[in-house]
Amino acid sequence: MFHDRARGAHRRHGLAFFGGAALLGIANMPIGLLTLELYIPDAQSLKDKRQVLRSLKDRLRGHFNVAVAELEHQDLWQRSIVGVVGISSDQKHLEESMSAVALESEKLLGRDLLGQEIEFF
Numbered sequence: 351m352f353h354d355r356a357r358g359a360h361r362r363h364g365l366a367f368f369g370g371a372a373l374l375g376i377a378n379m380p381i382g383l384l385t386l387e388l389y390i391p392d393a394q395s396l397k398d399k400r401q402v403l404r405s406l407k408d409r410l411r412g413h414f415n416v417a418v419a420e421l422e423h424q425d426l427w428q429r430s431i432v433g434v435v436g437i438s439s440d441q442k443h444l445e446e447s448m449s450a451v452a453l454e455s456e457k458l459l460g461r462d463l464l465g466q467e468i469e470f471f
Contacts, residue, residue, distance in 0.1 A: 380441045380470055382448040384434040385421070386455055387465040393427045403430060406458055410434060414451050444470070 393399040407418040415436065422431035434451055438444035448468050456463055 379437060379439060380444050382436045382438075382444045383469045383471070384436075384448055384451055384455070385467045385469070386430075386432040386434065386459070386463060388430040388432060388459060388462050389464050390428050390430070390462050396425075396427055399427055399430065402462070403432065406432065406455070409458055410451060410454065413454065414447060416447075416451060441470070 388402075390399055390402050393402065403420060410416055410418050417435045419433055420430055421433045423429040434448075434455070436444060436447050436451070438447065448470075452466055452468060455466065
């Protein structure tokens with residue numbers, strides 16, 4: 351990997367990376383981020399919390415083509431911030447997909463879901 355100072359890019363394997371994004375000749379590839387804030391009052395240990403998160407991750411990954419990861423509060427038993435990311439070549443499809451993921455998350459988590467936010471980049 352080397353840095354192209356004139357263009358502000360890093361090169362790796364023939365791809366140009368600007369701020370972490372590779373330019374592959376694709377014009378505009380929207381990215382959707384759903385952030386979920388969880389409070390799991392029934393969790394009495396990190397093991398209990400992981401079970402809830404694993405169920406959520408498996409369900410969302412199985413039904414939607416998304417990536418799911420815990421972003422914050424990994425060391426707390428009853429709190430979590432989870433990020434769900436999707437990408438599509440069609441903005442409208444991405445918006446519909448991320449809304450469906452948000453609805454499914456509400457169904458799965460119920461009262462454990464404190465808040466959610468969808469952003470597009």
